[in-house]
Every structure is written in structure tokens, then in C-alpha cells.
Amino acid sequence: MEKKDIIQSFKDSLFTGLIALALFGPIVGLRTVSKGEGLFITPQWGVVFFLVGLCILGRFLININSARRTELKIFSTLSSKFSSITEDKAKHFAITGILFAVIFPFLPFTDRYFMDVAIMILTYIMLGWGLNIVVGLAGLLDLGYVAFYAVGAYSYALIATTFGWSFWICLPLAGVFAAFFGILLGFPVLRLRGDYLAIVTLGFGEIIRIILINWYEVTNGPDGITGIPRPSFFGLPFKRSPDEGETSFHLFFNLEYSTMHRIIFLYYLILVLALITNYFTLKIRKLPVGRAWEALREDEIACKSLGVNPTNTKLTAFAIGAMFGGFAGSFFATRQAFISPESFTFIESAIIVAIVVLGGMGSQTGVVLASIFLIGITEMFRDLEQFRMIAFGGAMVLIMVFKPKGILANRKPTILMHGDKK
């Protein structure tokens, strides 16, 4: 590498440092502390300089790395580690992953906390798989996916609390409602693509949330809905002391009562729901409609010239993606037993989109890896408190540096050799 390049990269990293300083200075550097009669500002410049230094160093290393033809050793080992994850290995990963997921609740180290995190990761995997239909396959960037999650959750909560119907009746209804909202969103955005589409979907997500806050008579506004019924194990509730004439789960199976029963049931419930989403997506990719989604992502004009109806294709993508979002929403409602508009903010949409993009648009296994990575990392760094989101951002930057097209960027063909092994 030439001297000129080094100076250039050094200048560039100093500039990065400047931006970092502008960001971290006020955010991290000035800390407000409430003492007695008011708020006081305590500067913490040490931390700021550490963070800015870290940014400068990181940028400098990336610069040197890209300027050189031969990569620095640390970079090449890291990126080869990343790129060794291919679709081929992904299949083995998928099988071991599912097996692991099935036995996970009974592993010796699994406690309540692990189960909660696992349920959360699985929820995001399901949401990621649902959004993958819209973003990954059909190529329609939807930044308001959380709206369907919310519609599913609220439909479930309202139906279940009003009519007292069971989870298994409410679940498909919630999916139908969410799909309906998917079509509702789909119609006005049919002619939009890319950034314009993203803006409208973003707005749609906010509209739904604001309606939930303000439509007090129905949604109970910001107070949310409480007392959402828990799911039962095919009619057997998870209660310590069941009502008159009712048998509860632990009594029926002659077990010691434990709250873990319900948690384990919820875990398997979301696992099954997520796997159904995955199975459905894998199947539909091989059908004409699934192929039309992917074709639409590649080239809309070519689609039109071949007689693919873009209207129907887009609407089915929105509807089906939304339906799975709605299922995940019902699960969320029944698990929490309480929902409020608070849970359906834009950051949720952003995380789900991040999972799909980081996983490698359209890759099912990629979504799993990205969910574990993103949700797992934010959980791991829970002790860091307000710096948790920095870890989250850092994780995203790292993936994009080493795998710019996502963890699993290769699209898997739907038709294999000779066309007979489908």
C-alpha cells in the first residue's frame, strides 16, 4: 500500500471520528443526573474519547483493508468464517437447529429466563419469515410490518375477551383480519416501488398505532387490553386450581403443578407456528404464485410482458405476509395476556426488517441466524443498560461490513437438476 493511501485513510478515519464526536458528545458525554432540587449535567468525556477512538481505529482498519489487495489477516479469517456459512451447510444447520429447538426446553441449563428469550427469538423468527415473503421474495420494502402484528394481537385480544372464544378459533380469525389489512394496505401502494413504497408502509404502521391509541371505546387506548385468556392445552387450562367441573393440565397428566408447563407449551406453540410459516414459504416458492413474487422482485416490466398480473401478485404477497404477522400477533397477545399500543412502535418494524435484510433477503435460514444474532445480542448485553442499542447497532454494522448482502446471500433455486427432483 502506498503512503498516499495511508494518509488518505487516516484523514477519512479522522473525519469518521468527527462524526462520532458530534454524535457521542451530546448523547454520551453529557449525562443528566437528578439531584435534590433539579437536573444537573455531569460530563463524562472519558467515555466519549474512548468511543470516538474506537470509531477512528475501526474506520482506519476497514480503510486499510479495502485499499489493500491482500486482506489483513484478522479480516480475512473473520470473513472466511462468515462466508463458510453457505446454503449447503445451511441445510444441516436447519435440521440440527430444529432438533435442538425441540429438545431445548429439557436441557439441563434451560431455565425460565432462557425459555423467555427463546420464545422471543422464535417470535421474531416467525415475524422475519412472514416479512420475508413481502420483502425477501416479492421485493416490496415494507417498513410498517408491525401494523399487521398489532392487528393480529388486537383482533385476538378483542375477540377472546369479548366472546370468550378459545385460542384455536381466534388464531385463524386474527390471521384473516391481518390479511384483510394487508390487502387494504396493498391497494393504494400497488404502483409504488422502492423508497416510495417504504415511506407509505411506514406511515401505515404509524396510522394503525395511532388508531389503537385514540379509538378508546374499542381498543381502550393507551391503557391497552388486559385479561387476555391464556391458551389451553387442547381444552386443559394451565391453572393451579381449575374451576368447578374442569380438569387442568397438571391434574390430567398427574404432574406437580409448575408455571413452566405453560411456558414450555407456549414455546412449542410458537415453534410450531414458526415452522408452519417456514414450510408454507418453502412450498409456495415452488408454485407459480411464489415464482411470480420472485420475478416481480427481479423485473416488473418483464413480468407484465409475460402476462403476470402484478396487481394480484402484489396483493397476495401483502395478504399472506400480513396473515403470518397476524398469527404472530395473536401469539404475542396470548403470551403477554396484556397488550397496549406501546408494543407496536416503529422500532419493532425496523428490527424485523433488519432481521430480513441481515439474514440475506429471501433466505429462510438467514432469518433464523439474524434473529438469534440480533435478539440474542441485545439480550446478552442487557447489563449494559442504555448502551444496549449501541451493541445492537454495532452488530448490524459488523454484518454489513463482512457480509454486505446478508448472512446467507445466495438464492436457492426452486427446481433442481433434471427438473424431476422438485
Added chain:
Amino acid sequence: MLKISNVETFYGKIQALRGVDLDINDGEIVSLIGSNGAGKSTLLMTISGVNKAKRGNIVFNGENIENKDPHKIVDMGICQVPEGRRIFSRLTVEENLRLGAHANEKGKYFENDIKEIYDLFPVLSDRKTQRGGTLSGGEQQMLAIGRALMSKPKVLLLDEPSLGIAPKLVNQIFVSIKNINKEKNVTIFLVEQNAKKALELADRAYVLVNGKVTIKGPGQELLKNKDIQAAYLEGGAKN
């Protein structure tokens, strides 16, 4: 079978077609030549319904199609091979072909149809599971034509099939076009900048200038036309 009368198409305020009259008979190869910006592609897009005509009529087998949606027009039997091929580059060759038969993939002739395409372009058969984007320009053009044929069109609209393709493959593609016309009995409407090749192949041809048809006649006759030679063939003599 396809009659275009007085068609005018606009892009916003800019008029691209200024009253085009043109007709294509069953079983013919009709070529349309013209320079850049003459409106050739616009005319094809207008026939296939991707762009809508502001005025004028397009009648196909006795039915007006100027206001129909593109997928309806494909169903009726007019399929376009768009300019620049527009292969689905991340999808495999076979997936591309199947998309061509989108409307009738469940049809019982489907497997046979796809085999016919592979017979027509054997190179595609070798590359079945390869991604469309990894094919050469010529192979992509064959794929684009094959993909359009999967919809079993009565009329095939070809937009600049020679664009950006090695001369050797251009010949091969023009031979294939002739075969498609003769053996599969598909009417061909060919839009080309490569005027010499297009006129040699055509039964009849039209010249489009500034959105209007200026000259028409049998292909061989136009090849000898002085004006056409001066405007389109001298420079194109390299072919």
C-alpha cells in the same frame, strides 16, 4: 390479424407516436425499422398494453385491445420479448421458462412445451439450473424468446433481439426466429435497428420516423429502396 390504426401514445406531454397505421397478417414476419427515438419500442409497449394509447385503435382478431391490461393481452395470444431481454437474473433458466407459462403452468401440455423450447435452443437445456444472470447476452436472448414462447403466443413481438449480442449469435437468433415463424406458425413482429437483417428476414416491413410510418412494403423491396439504403443501410453495412 393485428390492425393498428392511428395510434398516438404520450409520455406525459411528450408525444412518442403520432398516428401509427400498421397491420400484421396471420403467419407473416413483419419488421419495423427506424432510428433511435423513432418510437419503435413505444409501439411494441403500446400493443402489449404496458403503455396505453391515448388515441387510436388496436384490433386483434376482431377485438379491441388498446384498453386491456397486459396480462389479458398475453392471455389472448400476444407476447412481447422486451428490449434488453429483461431476464430474471437471480432465477434459474428453468424458472425463467416456467414464468413464461405463468398463465397456464398447470396445463397438460406444459412439460411438452418446455421440452420444445429446449429442442429449439439446446444450449438452454445444458444450463437449466444456472442463474439467468450468468448466461451470455446471446443465451439470454434465446432464454427471453423461449420464455415468451412458453405462453403459446399467436403473435410474438420482438424488441431489438440483436442488441448487444455477438454477430455470430445474431445470425443464429435470426435463424431461430425464422424457424419459430415457419414451424410453430407464430406470427412475428420484429423491431430492429439492424435494418439489413430485419429487412432480409421480413415478408413485409415498415419504417418509422418520428412516431409516424413513412415507408412500407415487402422486405426485399425496401432493401433496394434508395432512401432506406442511405438512411439505414450504408452505416449498417458492417453486418
